[in-house]
Amino acid sequence: xxxxxxxxxxxxxxxxxxxxxxxxxxxxxxxxxxxxxxxxxxxxxxxxxxxxxxxxxxxxxxxxxxxxxxxxxxxxxxxxxxxxxxxxxxxxxxxxxxxxxxxxxxxxxxxxxxxxxxxxxxxxxxxxxxxxxxxxxxxxxxxxxxxxxxxxxxxxxxxxxxxxxxxxxxxxxxxxxxxxxxxxxxxxxxxxxxxxxxxxxxxxxxxxxxxxxxxxxxxxxxxxxxxxxxxxxxxxxxxxxxxxxxxxxxxxxxxxxxxxxxxxxxxxxxxxxxxxxxxxxxxxxxxxxxxxxxxxxxxxxxxxxxxxxxxxxxxxxxxxxxxxxxxxxxxxx
Amino acid sequence: xxxxxxxxxxxxxxxxxxxxxxxxxxxxxxxxxxxxxxxxxxxxxxxxxxxxxxxxxxxxxxxxxxxxxxxxxxxxxxxxxxxxxxxxxxxxxxxxxxxxxxxxxxxxxxxxxxxxxxxxxxxxxxxxxxxxxxxxxxxxxxxxxxxxxxxxxxxxxxxxxxxxxxxxxxxxxxxxxxxxxxxxxxxxxxxxxxxxxxxxxxxxxxxxxxxxxxxxxxxxx
Numbered sequence: 001x002x003x004x005x006x007x008x009x010x011x012x013x014x015x016x017x018x019x020x021x022x023x024x025x026x027x028x029x030x031x032x033x034x035x036x037x038x039x040x041x042x043x044x045x046x047x048x049x050x051x052x053x054x055x056x057x058x059x060x061x062x063x064x065x066x067x068x069x070x071x072x073x074x075x076x077x078x079x080x081x082x083x084x085x086x087x088x089x090x091x092x093x094x095x096x097x098x099x100x101x102x103x104x105x106x107x108x109x110x111x112x113x114x115x116x117x118x119x120x121x122x123x124x125x126x127x128x129x130x131x132x133x134x135x136x137x138x139x140x141x142x143x144x145x146x147x148x149x150x151x152x153x154x155x156x157x158x159x160x161x162x163x164x165x166x167x168x169x170x171x172x173x174x175x176x177x178x179x180x181x182x183x184x185x186x187x188x189x190x191x192x193x194x195x196x197x198x199x200x201x202x203x204x205x206x207x208x209x210x211x212x213x214x215x216x217x218x219x220x221x222x223x224x225x226x227x228x229x230x231x232x233x234x235x236x237x238x239x240x241x242x243x244x245x246x247x248x249x250x251x252x253x254x255x256x257x258x259x260x261x262x263x264x265x266x267x268x269x270x271x272x273x274x275x276x277x278x279x280x281x282x283x284x285x286x287x288x289x290x291x292x293x294x295x296x297x298x299x300x301x302x303x304x305x306x307x308x309x310x311x312x313x314x315x316x317x318x319x320x321x322x323x324x325x326x327x328x329x330x331x332x333x
Numbered sequence: 334x335x336x337x338x339x340x341x342x343x344x345x346x347x348x349x350x351x352x353x354x355x356x357x358x359x360x361x362x363x364x365x366x367x368x369x370x371x372x373x374x375x376x377x378x379x380x381x382x383x384x385x386x387x388x389x390x391x392x393x394x395x396x397x398x399x400x401x402x403x404x405x406x407x408x409x410x411x412x413x414x415x416x417x418x419x420x421x422x423x424x425x426x427x428x429x430x431x432x433x434x435x436x437x438x439x440x441x442x443x444x445x446x447x448x449x450x451x452x453x454x455x456x457x458x459x460x461x462x463x464x465x466x467x468x469x470x471x472x473x474x475x476x477x478x479x480x481x482x483x484x485x486x487x488x489x490x491x492x493x494x495x496x497x498x499x500x501x502x503x504x505x506x507x508x509x510x511x512x513x514x515x516x517x518x519x520x521x522x523x524x525x526x527x528x529x530x531x532x533x534x535x536x537x538x539x540x541x542x543x544x545x546x547x548x549x550x551x552x553x554x
Contacts, residue, residue, distance in 0.1 A: 175379060175387065175435060188379030188387030198382035209380070249377075253392045253429050254536035256375040277489055279445060281377075281392060281429055285436065310431055310441035318488035 035126030037119070038167040038219050043082035044131075046070070046165075049103025050088040054137045057104075057154065059088070065143040066102050069158035072206075073166060076213050078229075078274075080222035081166055093132035096120060100130050100165065102158070104137040112183065114139055114197055115157050117164035131165040133158070140200065147203040156198070156205030163193045168215045169295065170195040172247045173260045176289045184290065190258050195294035210257035214274030225274070230317035233271040234326030235263065236284055238306050242268025245292070245302030246330065250315070251281040262287070262295070277319040282311035284328045306330040355508045356517030356553030361405040363549020365421055367528060370396040370543050372427075372536040390434040396447065396534055399425035403547060407457065418454045419478070425449060427484075427534065445485040447534060451495055453478025460500075473500040474526075480533045493533030497545060499526015518553040 052062045063085070070083040086099075093101045107113065113136055120130035135141065135157065142151035174189030176196060186196050191211040198205050217225045236246040242263070249260040250272045263270045286304035287295065296302055309330050315323050372394035378386035401423025407415040428444040455476020475498040482491045501524035508518040524547040531540050 173379075175389070186382060188381045188389075190379045190389075202382040202384070204380055204382050204384045207380075251377050251390075251392070253372075253375050253394050256377060258377055258389075279427060279429070279484065281431060281443060283377075283390070283431075308434065308437040310437075310443060312441070312443065314427060314429055314443045314445040314485075316445060316484040316486065316489050318484075321488060323488070 036167065036219065037121060037126050037128055039081075040125070040127040042080065042220070043084040044100065044165070045084050045086040046100045046102060047086050047089040047091070049092055049101055050090055052103040052135075054104055054141060056148075056151065057141050057143055061143040062102075062104070062154065063088075065154040066158045066162075069155050069162050072159060072208055073162055073216060076208065076216055078213070078217040078222055078225035079220045081216055081220040083162075093134040094118060095132070096130065098130055100132060102133045102161075103135070104141075105134040106137045107134070108138040110136055111138070114152055115161050117161045128167065133161040133165060135161075147201055149201045152197070152200050153203045153205065156192075156203060159192050159206060159208070160197070163212060163216070166216060167219050168193050168212070170290075171211050171215070171260060172262070172287055172290060172295060173209075173211050173249065173258060174289055191260075195290050211259050214259045214272075218273045227320045228277075229274045230277055230319055231271055231273040231275060231322045232280065232282065232315050232317060232326055233269070233322055233324045234328065235268040236270060236328045236330060237268055238303065238330050238332070242266065243303040243306070243330070244268065244300065245287050245296060245304070246270075246306070246328075247285050247287050248272065248328065249283040249285070250275055250317075251283060252276050252278060253281055253314075254278050271322075275317045277317055279314040279316050282315050282326065282328060284309055284311070284330055305333055307333050355510065357409045359405070359407040359409075359415065359417075359551050359553045361403075361407065361417075361522055361549045361551040363403060363522070363547060364400055365403045365423065365545065365547040366400045367398060367423065367425070367545045368543040369398045370530065370534075370541045372396060372534070373539075375536070388433060388435065390437075390440075391432050392429050393432070394427065394429040394536055397426045397428055397444075398543075399423045399449075401449070403549065405549070405551075410456075413459045415457045415459075416454065417457060417474075417476070419451070419476070421451045421478075423449045447485070448483040448487070450481045450483075451478040452481075453495065455497065468505045470503040470505065471500065472503065474498070474524075480530060482534050484534075491532070491534045493535070494531045495533075496529045496531075497526055499524055499545070501525060501547075503551065516552055516554055518551075520551055522549045522551050523547070524549075 048063045053059050091097045091101050093103045115135045117133045140151040141154050142148035143154050147153050171191035171193040173191040174194040175187040176184040190209050246263045248270050251258050261272045285308040288304050292302045311328050374393045376391050377389040381387050403421035405417050405419040407417035410416050426444045427447050430442050432440045457472045457474040459472045478495045480493040480495045503522045505520040528543050528545045
């Protein structure tokens, strides 16, 4: 079996994976075609490193916090993904041992990386074989129910990383501002999979949002997800030419929920799945609230030279159907 | 209709027995109008680090006022009461206005055309007995209808109920009591009232109340 390890540095760093032509999912090319990375079998068995204790967080605390995060993903009613705690292990996250392991590692040189997820992928099928998550113990962590001042919430960060472990990439559904001295501060986000974490002390990232739920349900659909939701697909153009990397948000004016994706190829094509039936507002914006390489390979030319705009009509999504042929024209800044 | 009125005009002034209603069956066709239906507002919110919200943009949606067509068939039940069935069609615009965008101050107004069908029935009660030679028949009425709304492209259907109460007048333009005259009366019907809609296209699940009016031509047999 041919294998590769693709490392996905989450939260602050890049996602050097080829985006699949689909939702916010990871993909790879198998025999010349794009394949979405996902687990072939569930439940996904995970282990916790037996030495994952740092000041303020015991192994039990760690296991309980990540367990809550796994449980939240598993509780999504329209997704079939399931996880199973398989026990403690002496193995460290990042070791290729066939076990998906979560634990702390001290990586002070990664001074902007709270946590990271890496994968072992069967490149003949795109199936995930192993996925480890390390939490950088050079930061201060908390598992307190209400959070702790100056400490990052382990459950919130685990929720994000487990999204990666399950096959989800980053979402751009958020707004940031540049910090003096570098980096960005999150003003607000509406996806756990937004690549930049909230600051220390908050637990605002503990809840999955509509965008996360649509993503995991699209990867592992369950029940009547496919029949009860719909999609919008089309292209984004500027001056009549397709653009790559535009961020497209579908907003449901009945519920206020937002689900988003990108135009993911040279033809400017996009597809947003998992939308509730009904009319939607489509908003197109440049990818300017996070580092582009948090979403795409740095070698890809992402167009961010256009103004935020709305499609000039409501787009009606039917249950089980695709509202295709939508063309969003954007203009230069 | 013009031919009907002309044919009946010569007998319009003929005396009728007091309380006699010309004809038992009425056919009616005309235009209707229903006022705008507010569908509510929603914010596109982001969650902040404190758990509060940051507004990305705001939206306000309405089903706009629209005119359409309606046909009715009524049957005389008693001297003062008609029972009717009706069907109507209109094509209102569903409009969403986007404002207060965090990054785009221009905002936008987006819309789609909705095809709206109503099939139902009701009662009209003539508030004053129709007297001999009366030219104006005031009435009050009410009814219920099945509401079917199709979004643009007929890809999505919303159904519900519609209840109407109101009143109006029938202006008799011509009538006849000749025994062999098939058409007994013709005129104009004017309605005004309110419509209560449940379900159908509604963003907040609440009942909505909109004004409504109609004008039509009728013939009675």
